[in-house]
Amino acid sequence: MRLLIRMNRMHFNKLKLAQSRLLCLEHRAILSASHRRRRQSAGLKTSACPPPSPVLSVLSCSAFTSGLSSLRGRTVAHTPVAFASSSAASTPAESAKSQTDAESQRIPTTVPLDDVKRILDLAHPERWRLAAGVGFLTVSSAVTMSAPFFLGRVIDTIYASGADTETMTASLTSLCLMLTGVFLCGGAANAARVYLMQASGQQIVRNLRATVFSAVLRQEVGFFDKNRTGELINRLSSDTSVVGHSITDNLSDGLRAVAQAVAGVSMMFYVSPSLASFVLMIVPPIAVLAIIYGRYLRSISKRTQDALAQATQLAEERIGNIRTVRAFGKELSEVDKYTQKTDYVLSLARKEAVIRAGFFGVTGLSGNLMILSVLYKGGLLTASQHMTVGELSSFLMYTFWVGISIAGLSSFYSELMKGFGAGARLWELLDRKPEFPLNEGRILSPDHLKGQLEFSNVSFSYPTRKDAPIFQNLNLLVPAGTIMAVVGPSGSGKSSLVSLLLRLYDPDAGTITIDGHDIRDLNPYWLRNHIGTVSQEPVLFSCSIRENIAYGAIDPDAVTIQDIHSAARVANAYDFIQSFPKGFDTVVGEKGVLLSGEELGQQQDGLRATALDAENEFLVQEALESLMEGRTVMIIAHRLSTIKNADSVAVLDQQRVAECGQPTELLENRQGLFRKLMEKQAFLQEEQQRALL
Numbered sequence: 001m002r003l004l005i006r007m008n009r010m011h012f013n014k015l016k017l018a019q020s021r022l023l024c025l026e027h028r029a030i031l032s033a034s035h036r037r038r039r040q041s042a043g044l045k046t047s048a049c050p051p052p053s054p055v056l057s058v059l060s061c062s063a064f065t066s067g068l069s070s071l072r073g074r075t076v077a078h079t080p081v082a083f084a085s086s087s088a089a090s091t092p093a094e095s096a097k098s099q100t101d102a103e104s105q106r107i108p109t110t111v112p113l114d115d116v117k118r119i120l121d122l123a124h125p126e127r128w129r130l131a132a133g134v135g136f137l138t139v140s141s142a143v144t145m146s147a148p149f150f151l152g153r154v155i156d157t158i159y160a161s162g163a164d165t166e167t168m169t170a171s172l173t174s175l176c177l178m179l180t181g182v183f184l185c186g187g188a189a190n191a192a193r194v195y196l197m198q199a200s201g202q203q204i205v206r207n208l209r210a211t212v213f214s215a216v217l218r219q220e221v222g223f224f225d226k227n228r229t230g231e232l233i234n235r236l237s238s239d240t241s242v243v244g245h246s247i248t249d250n251l252s253d254g255l256r257a258v259a260q261a262v263a264g265v266s267m268m269f270y271v272s273p274s275l276a277s278f279v280l281m282i283v284p285p286i287a288v289l290a291i292i293y294g295r296y297l298r299s300i301s302k303r304t305q306d307a308l309a310q311a312t313q314l315a316e317e318r319i320g321n322i323r324t325v326r327a328f329g330k331e332l333s334e335v336d337k338y339t340q341k342t343d344y345v346l347s348l349a350r351k352e353a354v355i356r357a358g359f360f361g362v363t364g365l366s367g368n369l370m371i372l373s374v375l376y377k378g379g380l381l382t383a384s385q386h387m388t389v390g391e392l393s394s395f396l397m398y399t400f401w402v403g404i405s406i407a408g409l410s411s412f413y414s415e416l417m418k419g420f421g422a423g424a425r426l427w428e429l430l431d432r433k434p435e436f437p438l439n440e441g442r443i444l445s446p447d448h449l450k451g452q453l454e455f456s457n458v459s460f461s462y463p464t465r466k467d468a469p470i471f472q473n474l475n476l477l478v479p480a481g482t483i484m485a486v487v488g489p490s491g492s493g494k495s496s497l498v499s500l501l502l503r504l505y506d507p508d509a510g511t512i513t514i515d516g517h518d519i520r521d522l523n524p525y526w527l528r529n530h531i532g533t534v535s536q537e538p539v540l541f542s543c544s545i546r547e548n549i550a551y552g553a554i555d556p557d558a559v560t561i562q563d564i565h566s567a568a569r570v571a572n573a574y575d576f577i578q579s580f581p582k583g584f585d586t587v588v589g590e591k592g593v594l595l596s597g598e599e600l601g602q603q604q605d606g607l608r609a610t611a612l613d614a615e616n617e618f619l620v621q622e623a624l625e626s627l628m629e630g631r632t633v634m635i636i637a638h639r640l641s642t643i644k645n646a647d648s649v650a651v652l653d654q655q656r657v658a659e660c661g662q663p664t665e666l667l668e669n670r671q672g673l674f675r676k677l678m679e680k681q682a683f684l685q686e687e688q689q690r691a692l693l
């Protein structure tokens with residue numbers, strides 16, 4: 001099984017090589033084009049293009065060493081999976097509480113005026129659609145609020161004393177026809193309002209999502225170490241829609257609730273001032289009670305949601321990393337952990353159910369009592385000829401509307417505050433300036449790019465672990481056009497060295513130069529485009545192999561199928577890809593798992609896999625060698641077979657370069673670290689061979 005995994009990694013690497021090769025080819029095209037332009041402007045003929053400038057290649061060949069690590073035991077498996085639970089050992093209740101506290105801190109309790117302007121700015125492009133929506137809202141609200149009055153008139157027409165049946169029928173028919181027309185207009189206006197508000201809401205959310213995604217991708221890599229992916233995705237998907245909803249649908253519902261509450265109360269006073277005064281004496285205490293109760297209910301239901309989110313996060317992480325869970329045989333303990341979390345959700349949900357039951361019971365009861373009191377007092381007024389039956393009916397309907405509007409106002413306010421809270425998180429992200437620019441800085445002329453790399457007195461620690469230095473005063477020189485192998489024990493900082501070179505992070509002190517130019521002065525986008533990387537953890541996106549190969553190109557749309565085939569050939573991956581039924585159109589799943597599945601299906605037994613493994617290793621090695629020609633190369637590797645072609649080897653240890661020199665020279669030093677590393681590897685390889693036999 002381990003051998004198969006290792007071979008899959010080989011194949012992934014082949015695809016990455018194809019991507020990398022294409023990247024290099026693209027550069028040549030671009031560099032040649034820009035060179036041609038310069039020559040043209042200098043009055044020179046374009047046919048005499050210069051040879052391509054050397055392109056740096058960084059090759060991380062840990063796939064070669066996966067066999068090595070597999071023998072060290074399960075705990076050192078290369079799978080870079082760390083579950084969140086290991087970071088902070090807290091009980092579900094504690095963590096849910098801290099999450100709830102953090103969340104409640106985020107939801108403001110008063111309207112933050114600064115944010116109002118930003119929200120209005122967001123809505124600005126949609127102002128005409130929103131204005132039309134508000135216009136239709138006014139029409140539909142006017143119709144809704146006039147309905148009880150006219151319906152009262154209908155009732156009075158029915159009960160009118162002294163009118164003969166014919167007259168009554170005529171006035172009833174004309175009144176009902178007129179009202180049908182008015183209601184039709186109201187319905188149409190309401191539909192138009194809902195459509196316009198939703199359409200502009202979706203447009204605002206779409207714009208916001210695109211801006212937030214672009215702001216996220218612009219951030220430096222250190223930012224992603226500090227911010228969890230789930231949190232960022234949540235901002236992108238949920239916070240954007242909360243903001244969009246709060247300024248469109250919610251705003252329109254809120255405006256409607258305000259208009260209806262004001263109109264309703266006014267109409268109640270218009271219809272019967274004495275009954276209105278009586279009812280409005282009862283409403284405030286009930287409303288206060290309902291608000292307090294509602295707040296408590298919201299807080300408990302938020303805690304339930306938070307606890308549920310924690311359980312879901314655990315499930316998502318474990319399902320997403322099912323291979324690791326399975327490999328460690330942790331299914332049952334993961335089920336236990338999930339059950340604990342869901343038990344906590346259940347206990348909160350039960351509490352919520354009790355409170356909710358009480359809340360709905362009390363509000364339902366108070367609503368009914370209010371209606372009953374209106375009927376009682378109204379009945380007395382009707383009996384004493386101070387009110388007609390139609391007026392009492394209108395009044396009753398207005399009471400309903402006012403009640404509904406008050407409930408709508410309270411939810412409008414809480415949704416609005418949620419919108420401000422979500423907005424604040426988004427502004428924070430949108431306003432954040434990346435620590436270093438993405439596409440600004442010097443671009444070196446291709447003619448002068450030789451590719452000499454130098455690390456001078458480099459000290460570095462990761463932004464999230466400032467107390468754990470990775471390098472201290474590290475010095476390393478890689479002459480242009482040479483191959484440097486970087487070796488060292490696991491965790492000695494080999495990958496970190498590459499990250500610094502790619503300018504994923506900046507050193508805390510010291511400089512890294514290319515041909516004497518500090519990489520901090522260079523355009524990072526340009527820099528990365530001149531460094532081909534074959535990474536330790538090959539990443540494939542869930543699309544076709546063809547699209548995966550084209551991913552490395554500057555303009556993937558301009559890449560022809562011939563380019564893709566030739567890149568695959570250079571990476572020795574062509575035959576392997578063509579062996580799939582759909583060839584280059586084979587869709588690889590998330591992290592390339594579908595490819596693994598097909599491949600596994602093709603493998604019959606371990607021995608055959610071993611043979612293929614060696615063959616693939618040879619092919620990958622061969623492809624690498626052809627790619628390395630004429631370039632400055634840093635190889636991160638342990639295997640002697642990979643290192644033997646290197647011009648020099650740098651051994652990392654104790655936060656610095658402990659040894660540096662030609663491989664043969666270093667091997668001669670019996671006490672040297674390199675020699676010890678190689679001996680250990682040879683020993684492990686022998687063990688591996690024996691285990692296979």
Ligand SMILES: Nc1ncnc2c1ncn2[C@@H]1O[C@H](COP(=O)(O)OP(=O)(O)OP(=O)(O)O)[C@@H](O)[C@H]1O
Nearest residue numbers: 225462464465470489490491492493494495496497
């Ligand atoms: N993004 C990060 N944030 C914090 N610490 C990190 C980060 N990446 C790596 N480290 C830590 O930095 C140290 C050096 O890691 P690095 O991956 O560079 O070592 P390596 O020599 O390439 O290891 P290996 O041979 O196992 O791949 C390790 O202790 C690692 O845990």
